[in-house]
Amino acid sequence: MARKALFIDRDGTINRDCPYCHDLKDLYVYDDAVQIMKEYEEKGYLIIIITNQSGINRGYFTENEFHLFQNELLKRLKDKGVNVDKTYYCPHRPEENCNCRKPNIGMIQKAMEDFDIDIKNSVIMGDRDDMEGEMGRKLRIEYIILKR
Numbered sequence: 148m149a150r151k152a153l154f155i156d157r158d159g160t161i162n163r164d165c166p167y168c169h170d171l172k173d174l175y176v177y178d179d180a181v182q183i184m185k186e187y188e189e190k191g192y193l194i195i196i197i198t199n200q201s202g203i204n205r206g207y208f209t210e211n212e213f214h215l216f217q218n219e220l221l222k223r224l225k226d227k228g229v230n231v232d233k234t235y236y237c238p239h240r241p242e243e244n245c246n247c248r249k250p251n252i253g254m255i256q257k258a259m260e261d262f263d264i265d266i267k268n269s270v271i272m273g274d275r276d277d278m279e280g281e282m283g284r285k286l287r288i289e290y291i292i293l294k295r
C-alpha cells in the first residue's frame with residue numbers, strides 16, 4: 148500500500164545552516180526537527196531528505212565529503228530515534244538547469260519511482276518558501292516552512 152512521505156530539507160531545517168555545509172565541526176542538529184521527524188515516523192510516514200548541494204559541482208567540497216557529513220547526520224538522527232528512509236541530493240549548479248535542483252521537483256519524482264508514495268497526502272518541510280514552499284505549490288501538497 149502506498150505510504151505518505153515527509154520530504155524534508157536538510158541545511159537550515161534539520162541542521163543549523165552554514166555556507167555550503169560540509170565540515171563536521173559545523174554540524175548542529177535542531178531538537179525540534181528531530182521531534183517533528185519522530186512524530187511523522189510514528190504516524191507511518193516515510194522520512195525522505197531532499198537537499199540541494201551545489202557546493203559539490205562548484206568545487207567547494209567533494210562528493211565524498213558530502214557523504215561523510217551526511218552519514219554523520221544520519222547517525223546522530225538514528226541515535227535520537229529517527230530513521231531516515233532515503234536521502235536525495237542535487238549536486239548541480241543553477242546554470243546546469245537540471246530537473247533535480249529545488250524548487251524543481253526532480254528529487255521527489257525520483258522518490259516516487261523508488262517508493263510507492265501517496266503523494267497527495269505527503270508533506271514537504273523546509274526553511275524557505277522559495278524552495279520547499281514553491282515545491283509544495285507545484286505539487287499541490289501540504290508544506291510547512293519552519294522559521295529559523
Ligand SMILES: [Mg+2]
Nearest residue numbers: 156158159274
Ligand atoms: Mg534549507
Ligand SMILES: [Zn+2]
Nearest residue numbers: 237245247248
Ligand atoms: Zn540537480
